[in-house]
Amino acid sequence: MPYPVxxxxxxxxxxxxxxxxxSKFWFAKERKLYLYKQGRANTGENWAEVVSSRICDLLSIPHAHYDFALYGKNEGVICESIVPSGGRLVHANELLARFDRSYDVEKKHKQTAYALKTVLALLRKVSKFATLPPDWQDAPKEVTDPLGLFIGYIMLDALIANQDRHHENWGIIAEPLHRTVYLAPTFDHASSLGREVTDANRKDRLTTRDQRRTVACYAxxxxSAFYDVEHPxxxxxxxxxxxRAAKQDSKAAKAWLDRLNLITDxxxxxxxxxxxxxxxxxxxxxxxxxxxxxxINKTRLISIWEEI
Ligand SMILES: Nc1ncnc2c1ncn2[C@@H]1O[C@H](COP(=O)(O)OP(=O)(O)OP(=O)(O)O)[C@@H](O)[C@H]1O
Ligand SMILES: [Mg+2]
Structure with missing residues (x-):
């Protein structure tokens, strides 16, 4: 099926x-709110975003749905807002700062306080008061709370080589009118799938006999965006x-791996x-x-099944 533009x-x-x-802006159309986001020229950001969105479909992971878009001569993507009217997206940095006042909310990158351990502890706390996205129809029965779903996001990141799940690229959605709070569907996967690799480099890695240069080496x-707490x-x-995340809820992690296993070449x-x-x-x-x-990443993920 060709993709719409x-x-x-x-x-x-x-x-x-x-x-x-x-560069990006919001616009309303037929009572819905959309974000237009313009990938930087010749970076592959637009296709990485759309392809990742279709991978989420294969895994039935709740996500912002992206389509290719043209804005005059500019190429980009559009997605409908994942935040319902009256709701608010609370980003992870805001949540982290609530638990640790010294957390630097402005520092998106090289943020060593953004430790996996801290984030997983936060998700355990979040799981006490927040739910899964209410519209998510096909949750695996083993995935019962935000922590279990977030493990799915982490599996997705490993699968598509997304290195950008920083503290403004996930969060929770609060809908005060409905008294609901839930983990936001995943969004922003434009830094994935080796989109930044040059064609010359790709060709080399796809054809080389040098085991230190292959696509597997790249993989x-x-x-990830998460830090270990060791020194340095x-x-x-x-x-x-x-x-590491899988060990926090091995039933959910295995359910995600089961879904992944069903994805064919x-x-x-x-x-x-x-x-x-x-x-x-x-x-x-x-x-x-x-x-x-x-x-390759699928195989690497499936191979750790026994360990979790
Ligand atoms: N579908 C969506 N629904 C609601 N809010 C969204 C959606 N997509 C993006 N946002 C909001 O817009 C912000 C910027 O969008 P996005 O993360 O996609 O941009 P970006 O420029 O690719 O970011 P980065 O600097 O992380 O690469 C997000 O942090 C989020 O707050
Ligand atoms: Mg972002």
């Missing part, structure tokens, strides 16, 4: 979104992050088939590299 040229921005690094080097602090790799390949390569600027090498990366 939604033309929003001529749309008047209602509000510019200040958070995040990319092994994937770092270091960022954990994506698989180690999942391994064909279904991953199919996701890339409908991307209009001329408009969206995804090269054949980018597709081959991203597919291999996903399949």
């Amino acid at each position: 939604v033309d929003i040229s001529g749309t008047d921005p209602d509000l510019f979104e200040q958070l995040g690094t990319k 092994n080097k994937g770092l 602090p270091r960022r954990l790799d994506t698989i180690e992050t999942f391994r 064909d279904s991953v390949n199919n996701i890339f088939q409908g991307i209009p390569s001329d408009q969206i600027r995804i090269s054949n090498l980018a597709v081959q590299f991203a597919v291999q990366l996903i399949l």
Whole structure:
């Protein structure tokens, strides 16, 4: 199925979104609120966002749904707001600061206080008062609370090599009118799937016989946004992050791995088939590299089943 490219040229921005690094604005259409986000030119950010959104569909992970978009000559993506009218997205940095007054809410990167241990402890606290997203239809029965769902987000990050789950890229949604609080669907996966790798580098890694240069080596080097608490602090790799998180709720983690196990090579390949390569600027090498990366990460994730 080809992907739609939604033309929003001529749309008047209602509000510019200040958070995040990319240029973006909110606009209303047919009583719904959408965010247009413009990936930086030639970075692959747009296709990484849309493809990751389709991977979430395969895993039935609640997520912001992204489509390609054109705004005049600018290429970007659009997504409907995950925050219902009257609701508020409370980002992780705000939550972390409530538990630790010294937490630096402004420091998105190189934030050593953003430790996996701290974040998991926060999620255990959040799980006492917050629920799963109320519209999420197909939660595995073993996933019962925000911590269990967040373990799914961490598995997703490892699968797509997302290195950007910093403290403004997840949070909880509070709806005071309905007296509900729940973990927000996952959003912002534009820094994933090796989108930043050059075609020359991809070609080299896809064809080399040098075991130190392969796509698997790239996969092994994937770092999550979370730090270890040891000295000196270091960022954990994506698989180690999942391994540690999984131990907090092994039933939920195994349910996520079961879902992952059902994803076939064909279904991953199919996701890339409908991307209009001329408009969206995804090269054949980018597709081959991203597919291999996903399949390698899938195998690496499944292989730790016994350990959790
Ligand atoms: N679908 C959505 N619904 C509600 N709020 C959203 C949605 N998508 C993004 N946001 C809000 O907009 C902010 C910026 O969006 P996003 O994280 O996608 O931008 P970015 O520029 O890619 O960020 P980064 O600097 O992390 O790469 C988010 O932190 C969140 O507060
Ligand atoms: Mg972001």
